[in-house]
Amino acid sequence: MIPAGEQEKIEQARRIVQSAAYLVAFTGAGISTPSGIPDFRSKGTGLWERYDPMEVASLTTFRTAPARFWDWKRTLMRQVWQSQPNPAHYALAKLESQARLKAVITQNIDGLHQRAGSQTVLELHGTIETMTCPSCRRQAPSSQYRALIESGDEMPRCKTCGAVMKPDVVLFEESLPPRTWRAAEKHCASADVILVVGSSLEVWPAATLPEFAVSNGARLIIANLSPTFLDGRAEVLLPYNVAETLPLLAGL
Ligand SMILES: [Zn+2]
Structure with missing residues (x-):
């Protein structure tokens, strides 16, 4: 549940998302836990x-x-x-269909973004x-x-x-797919807003991508239940259930 009194933060994040020219989402396991994937x-x-x-x-x-x-x-x-995609996956697909979201960079291997309708999905850890x-x-x-x-x-x-x-x-002891990595870096360099969803940013080197985007001038929103090392650089922190918050950001 989103606590009463936190609506202003949601609204602030919604405005940032809705005014983005080049929004990039970076997702982790936390976007799929509402779908029942541990x-x-x-x-x-x-x-x-x-x-x-x-x-x-x-x-x-x-x-x-x-x-x-x-x-x-x-x-x-x-x-x-x-499992089925949940409202957070659908919200990102919606933002892409509005031409606001340019890419979903994901650490997940579950294919739920594609099943929700996302087109440009960069799977850093494979599928x-x-x-x-x-x-x-x-x-x-x-x-x-x-x-x-x-x-x-x-x-x-x-x-x-x-x-x-x-x-x-991608298993432990294997490197990330180089073409996917380069494409992700390119999107992060172009992003004016980066939206971290359900990632505690603990897995390297994937977690360096949002930091790279911020260093290139992107505004940062983090929707994750637990703290991350980039919290201090975020404009808005949304530590709530992403299946509730993401649809609000997408205007659903
Ligand atoms: Zn064979």
Whole structure:
């Protein structure tokens, strides 16, 4: 709930967003938690208590213990497939359709921005929507394996060579996709307003992008439940449920 008396902050943020010529959104796990996808940095979310994300979501684990990797990954993929975009995702899609928002830069791998209708989505950490064979590089939509992933504990295998498929997500020990990174930097250099949504800005190097935008003169709004290292440079802080605040900023 947005506390009474905080409406002025919402209004202030709405005016900044609605007067932006080049708005860029930077999103993290917090935009998808209202859709039921747990943030692995939050405590008390069952899935993550059974796994150390730094260990299981690593390239080493995929290579040396693929069954363990897939045991974790299939649970996450099932959760994503059962989830729907929430009003915060739709609000960003709306701002893009108004030609105000130029890009969504996201740390999320769940594809919910696209499902809500966003067109320009830069996925810094990749996506679970496709997979690639590490052996022969054959790429396939994850939907081809959906029945297999949802029905049991068999690992998805390449239909050409039989190797265990790897989802196109950036794992620990992997670098960010360079083309996506360059495009994100370009948008951040052009932005006159940067809107951080549901990110505590703790994951490097992704979190340097909003700072880069601010250093290039962008005004900063942060909609996140917990503090971030950039709070002191923000014009407005909105520590409320993003599914409530974002639609107000978009005039929905
Ligand atoms: Zn293959």
